[in-house]
Amino acid sequence: MGRVTAIWAHRGACAYAPENTVPAFEVAVQMKADGVEIDVQRSADGHIVVIHDETINRTSNGVGRVVDLTLEELRRCDLTNGFAGRRNVKIPTLRDALDVFRPTSMTVNIELKNSVELYPGMEDEVLRIVQEMGMEDQVVYSSFNHFSLANLRGRVAKDNIALLISDGLYDPWLYADWFGAGAINPAYQALQQPNYVWLSDEKGIKVNPWTVNRDEDAIRLKNLGVDAIITDFPDRVGEAVRHPEY
Numbered sequence: 001m002g003r004v005t006a007i008w009a010h011r012g013a014c015a016y017a018p019e020n021t022v023p024a025f026e027v028a029v030q031m032k033a034d035g036v037e038i039d040v041q042r043s044a045d046g047h048i049v050v051i052h053d054e055t056i057n058r059t060s061n062g063v064g065r066v067v068d069l070t071l072e073e074l075r076r077c078d079l080t081n082g083f084a085g086r087r088n089v090k091i092p093t094l095r096d097a098l099d100v101f102r103p104t105s106m107t108v109n110i111e112l113k114n115s116v117e118l119y120p121g122m123e124d125e126v127l128r129i130v131q132e133m134g135m136e137d138q139v140v141y142s143s144f145n146h147f148s149l150a151n152l153r154g155r156v157a158k159d160n161i162a163l164l165i166s167d168g169l170y171d172p173w174l175y176a177d178w179f180g181a182g183a184i185n186p187a188y189q190a191l192q193q194p195n196y197v198w199l200s201d202e203k204g205i206k207v208n209p210w211t212v213n214r215d216e217d218a219i220r221l222k223n224l225g226v227d228a229i230i231t232d233f234p235d236r237v238g239e240a241v242r243h244p245e246y
């Protein structure tokens with residue numbers, strides 16, 4: 001296809017620093033990733049925070065559900081999570097994250113984690129923050145909750161809406177075209193139909209698979225013509241897809 005495959009750092013460059021934290025975002029910038037993917041949820045007092053799980057149990061030294069904890073309570077927890085050389089890592093707000101990326105040209109894929117906890121109205125708050133920071137053109141919104149993404153239609157550019165798909169949806173480019181989304185972000189294992197990327201392309205739909213951590217998978221996907229590869233290892237996977245022999 002001849003186009004350049006972008007590399008997006010998953011949860012920040014989460015192989016190298018605690019996922020979804022400012023240190024991981026800084027590594028992604030240092031590694032010259034073309035973009036970053038971050039997950040957002042909402043605290044008990046209405047702050048948009050960057051965290052993957054609905055609880056803080058796995059990634060911090062605290063326990064509890066994000067939806068039940070205030071920002072201050074969340075900030076009391078440490079997210080160092082065993083990463084050597086890191087200390088006192090706190091949960092970032094969406095603003096903290098965007099502060100890191102605003103001076104760059106990186107795409108920021110904000111994944112709304114609102115499929116388990118629905119966080120009604122969360123899109124409005126996320127959108128408000130992005131607009132206040134003047135980053136509308138830099139941000140792509142994704143979610144497994146397509147009802148939530150539907151709330152963004154007409155308020156953000158079509159190209160900035162990406163439908164997350166985890167498994168075998170058939171002909172998803174037809175759905176994306178009908179839905180009014182500019183991209184499909186599938187689990188890379190879900191790219192089963194041989195013409196997946198070509199047929200998406202015909203509809204003007206980008207394809208950004210995740211989470212691609214093996215070089216051989218990344219090279220195969222690049223050769224299929226995907227637009228961005230979302231990976232925990234933006235340095236190594238980036239090198240693999242840019243290698244002239246592949």
Ligand code: G3P
Nearest residue numbers: 037039111142185210230
């Ligand atoms: O947005 C791509 C990918 O992050 C979706 O899955 O569980 O890693 O957020 P997950």
Ligand code: MG
Nearest residue numbers: 037038039111
């Ligand atoms: Mg995610």
